[in-house]
Amino acid sequence: MIRREFITLVGGAAAWPLAARGQQARRLPTIGFLGSGTPATAGPWVAAFTQRPRDLGWIEDRTIKIDLRWAEGRNDRSADIAAEFVRLKLDVIVTYSTEHALIAKRATAAIPIVATLVGDPLSTGLVTSVARPEGNLTGISAQNVDLAGKRFELLREVVPALRRLAILFNVNNPNAALEIDIVRKAAGPLGLEVLTSEIRPAEDIAPVFVAIKAAQADALFVVGDPLTFVNRSRIHTLALTARLPTVHVIREFVEAGGLLSYGPNYPDLFRRAANYVDKILRGAKPGDLPFEQSTKYDLVVNLKTAKALGIEVPQNLLALADEVIE
Numbered sequence: 001m002i003r004r005e006f007i008t009l010v011g012g013a014a015a016w017p018l019a020a021r022g023q024q025a026r027r028l029p030t031i032g033f034l035g036s037g038t039p040a041t042a043g044p045w046v047a048a049f050t051q052r053p054r055d056l057g058w059i060e061d062r063t064i065k066i067d068l069r070w071a072e073g074r075n076d077r078s079a080d081i082a083a084e085f086v087r088l089k090l091d092v093i094v095t096y097s098t099e100h101a102l103i104a105k106r107a108t109a110a111i112p113i114v115a116t117l118v119g120d121p122l123s124t125g126l127v128t129s130v131a132r133p134e135g136n137l138t139g140i141s142a143q144n145v146d147l148a149g150k151r152f153e154l155l156r157e158v159v160p161a162l163r164r165l166a167i168l169f170n171v172n173n174p175n176a177a178l179e180i181d182i183v184r185k186a187a188g189p190l191g192l193e194v195l196t197s198e199i200r201p202a203e204d205i206a207p208v209f210v211a212i213k214a215a216q217a218d219a220l221f222v223v224g225d226p227l228t229f230v231n232r233s234r235i236h237t238l239a240l241t242a243r244l245p246t247v248h249v250i251r252e253f254v255e256a257g258g259l260l261s262y263g264p265n266y267p268d269l270f271r272r273a274a275n276y277v278d279k280i281l282r283g284a285k286p287g288d289l290p291f292e293q294s295t296k297y298d299l300v301v302n303l304k305t306a307k308a309l310g311i312e313v314p315q316n317l318l319a320l321a322d323e324v325i326e
Contacts, residue, residue, distance in 0.1 A: 029281050030065040032085035034095040034104060036226040038072050041252075042096075048267035049094070052274030064281070073202070073230040075099060075172075082107035092277050096270075097226050098124050098174050105137055112286040115139035116273040117266065119175030121291045134287040140272050141293050142264045143175065147249070148182040151262050152221065154299070155247040157317055158260065158306075159219050164193045166217035166244070168208065168235070171198040173225040183221060202231050209238040217244065224249035224263070232256040236305075245309055251300040254325060259309070260301045264294035298322040 033049070035042055050066060058064040067090065071078040078100050085093050086108045093113045095104050101115035105126065113136055118126060120143045127133040156162055167183060169176040180196060187194050195215050197208045212220065220239055222228055228235060229252065236257030239246050248254060249263035276289055299317075302325040306313050318324060 028061070028063065028065045029092075030067055030088075030090045031277055032081075032088070032090040032093045033066055033068045034078060034081050034085070034093060034100060035068065035070045036073065036078060036095070036097050036100045037230050038070050039068075041230055045096075045266050045270045049270040049274050052271045053278060056274075056278045058278070071100070073226055075103065078103045079107070086111060092280055094273060094277060096273075098126070099172065099226065101126055101137065101139070102174075105135075109136055111136065112280045113137040113139075114273050114276045114280070114286070116269045117142045117264075119143040119178065123178070124174045127291055130291045132287065133289070133291055136286055138276060138286040138289040138291055140269050140276075141291060142249075142266075142269060143178075143293070147263055147297075148179040149186045151247045151249070152183050152186050154260060154262055154317070155219055155221065155245070158311060158313055159245050162192060162218045164195065164215065164217050165219055165221055166195045166197050166212045166215065167221045167223065168197050168199065168212075168228065169223035170225045170227040171200055173223060173227075176223045176225070179223050199227065202227065202234075205231055205234055206238065209242055212244070213242045220244045220246045222246055222248050222253065222258070224253070229253070232258070240305070240308060243309060245305075245311060251298060251323065254300045254302045254305075257305055258302060259305045259311070260299070260313075262299045263297060265296040265298050268296045269294055300325065 053064060060066060069081040071081060082104050090111060093104050093111055095101055095115055096117040098118045101118050104113045115137060116139050118139060118141050121127045121130060121141055126137060165187060167180055184194050195217060197212055199205055199208055232253050233256045240257060245259045248258045248261040250261050250266055254261045280286060299321045300323045301313055301318060301321045304325060
């Protein structure tokens, strides 16, 4: 072997491990998941989201990575996580709730964002067009203008003597005003009084219940959002103490002790969000993906809570329920 050939072979052999290391170091497509709550509070939703990419052919840590971060109900923490995702130049950011979709949108106009569990994407300023968002954000809305009215009707079926209704809501929730307006319009012609009880930090919850009890409310309508969701156990402990039947948007509130819920099936929405992530990673632009709405709804009734409150749930409502907790 002549010297030139030997040098070529040695040089090539030395380059092999470097090339292999370069391939190994190549960053996988990475999804940044910004959770507004905690793993414990959003576990079933995240499980639905992470399972869907596997169904679509992705292999975690081999062809895709999912970076899960949790804000634990703190908007300042959410902003920090969103900023970190931008610094890391991730491929897609996924989040839920209108508040956190807006936080992600403020953090970047370049990285695709898929948001779910949001309210009206137009009135909240998330997008300028539902059919063609055109920016870097798209997703699935959990908002349906009929749902707040439907929850109010269901509550009246269970509490026929309802005369004074308290509404508990997070004042920072941009969708709360819409729900309150819908309930007021439904309650007005019936001669029902609607009392609004706003909270900002979690520390407001206990004092608000003192005011609700003093106002002699007959029932409580809870507007769902990350703050009320994270504090749902505390809300229901106080509601039971005050002998207040409650109505909610999703089953997790009822599992924690609420009386009934009617609203979107959240695991289904998270699976659909993963479908959008799949399309974006395969080349689709978020601005070309229409903002969709929820299509699957669940009615859940907690008979244990009804019994504790001395309430008899009508049989026709139980027959319609997707789930009855006994």
